[in-house]
Amino acid sequence: MQHLLPRLKELAAAAAAETVTLRQHLHAHPELSFQEFNTAAFVTEQLRRLGLNPQPMATTGVVALVEGRNPGSRVVALRADMDALPIQEQNEVSYKSTNPGVMHACGHDVHTSSLLGVARLLTQLRDEFEGTVKLIFQPGEEVLPGGASLMIQEGVLENPAPASVLGQHVFPMLPAGQIGIRPGRYMASTDELYLTVRGKGGHGAMPEMNLDPVLVAAHLIVAAQQLVSRRANPKLPSVLSFGKVIANGATNVIPNEVYIEGTFRTLNEQWREEAHQHLRRLCEGLADSMGAVCELEIRRGYPYLENEPQLTARVRAAAEEYLGAENVIELDQWMAAEDFAYFSQATSACFYRLGTRAADGRHASSVHTPTFDVDAHALEVGPGLMAWLALKELASLEPVTVTHSEAAHA
Structure with missing residues (x-):
């Protein structure tokens, strides 16, 4: 396997300009979550040009197989997300977004073009490795319920079933040429909170005639922080934040209701469930004690993301071979969320960060x-690193008995 390393690096360098072109096309034509119809068509066409047989999945997802020798003997999967964000781009570049108010501001164009680059590299090396690499181009990472969950429901981890799934994500805090990685629990679960506090509005000069929901909401926001400061294990990361409060009154008008939005995040599923119960009791009980009513909706989001330790150790060792040990950085836990977490909950998975700063x-x-x-x-x-990680992971696996026909029906 080591004899492939210099050749792979040469191929990656030779293909870099094409990967840049692919990325610039994707960046100029971003599409929002679950609306990636043109993106999926573009990905499909690129894969077909490489002689692959891409298949649609989960609205606008695409799946393809790169088969080496004995394709059913072992399988790994690589994932890239494809959706963009509702942001107006301010960069003045030749590949600036042509879709007003939509931008690849989270690097999913990099992920998609990189995985297309991996497909190009592996098809050139398919006589040099054993097994199959499943390429997963995923829609809708940015919005609930997350495209990863839909693809898993539709069987993306079956026929053939990968032994492991790898994903990469841009990381502007690191320079290009470095990656960041962390074994174990890495990213947080995320739940969306929607609260409506109802009282009785009226003239601001006559509070005794009203039931002020603004005051109740203020007490709720402060009291809810006790979930983190006094209910959570201090060694367990938890975040509760409220980012939107609407009390649509006036200087002299107390409104009838206050609307609040927030988020709760943690790295433990048991505590996540307990926190939901605590929060419901707090909101209902405190509002009731003040004569008001509080309705709480919790929209359950992504689970926490855990990098399987042994797989992550192999990924780190392979990355050090490709980049040099000095360019593989240990990351801290991060309380942001990613729907790759669904893969990490379903099978052995590793999610690492790709440096992108100049x-x-x-x-x-x-x-x-x-x-x-x-x-x-x-x-x-x-692309070069991800291809190398896939090849090294395939080589580390014990062969399994899977027929060629099963591999063809992913």
Whole structure:
């Protein structure tokens, strides 16, 4: 396997310009979650040009197999998400978004073009490895219920079933040429909170005639923080944040109701369930004690993301071979959420971060901002590294008995 490393790097360097072109096309034509119809068609056409047989799945998802020798003997999967965000781009570049108010501000264009690059590299090397690499192009990562959950429901982890799933995500905090990785629990679960506090509005000069929902909402927001400060195990990361409060009164008008939106995140499913119960009791009980009513809707989001330790150790070792140990960085836990977590809950999975900042400090804007962009070098590193990780993981697996016909019906 080691003899393939220099050849793979040469192929990745030779294909880098094409990967940049693919990424720029995708960046210029972003589509929102579960509306990636043109993106899916573009991905499908690119895969067919490589001689692959892509299949649709989960609205706008695409799945394809790159088969080496003895394709049914072992299988790994690689995942890229394809959707964009409702953001107006502010970059003045030749590949600026042509869709007003829609932008690839989270790097999913990088993920998709990188996985297309992996497909190109692996088809050139298909006589050099045993097994199958399943390519998963996923829709709708940015919105609930998450395209990963839908693809899993539709059988993306079956026929053939991968022994492991790898995913990468852009990371502007690291320079291009480096990656970040962390074994174990890495990213948080995420739940959306929607509260409506109802009282009795009226003139602001006559509070005794009203039942002020603004005051009740203020008490609720403060009291809810006790879920984290006094209910959660202090060694267990938890975040409760309220980002939207609407009390549509006036300087002298107390409204009838207050609307609140927030998020709850943690890294433990048992505590997640307990926190939901605590929050419901708190909202209903406190509002009732003040004579008001509070309705709480909890929209359950993604689970926490856990990188399987042994797989992650293999991924790290392979990444150090490809990039050098000094370019593989240990990450801290992060309380953001990702629907790749569904893969990590269903099978052995590893999710790592691809550095995208330029050496001179350009392209340092965070994801989900209108000035996000990446250094072109990341589009050489991303496909080559991911292809190498897939090849190394295939080589580490014990062969299984899966027929060729089963592999053909993914």
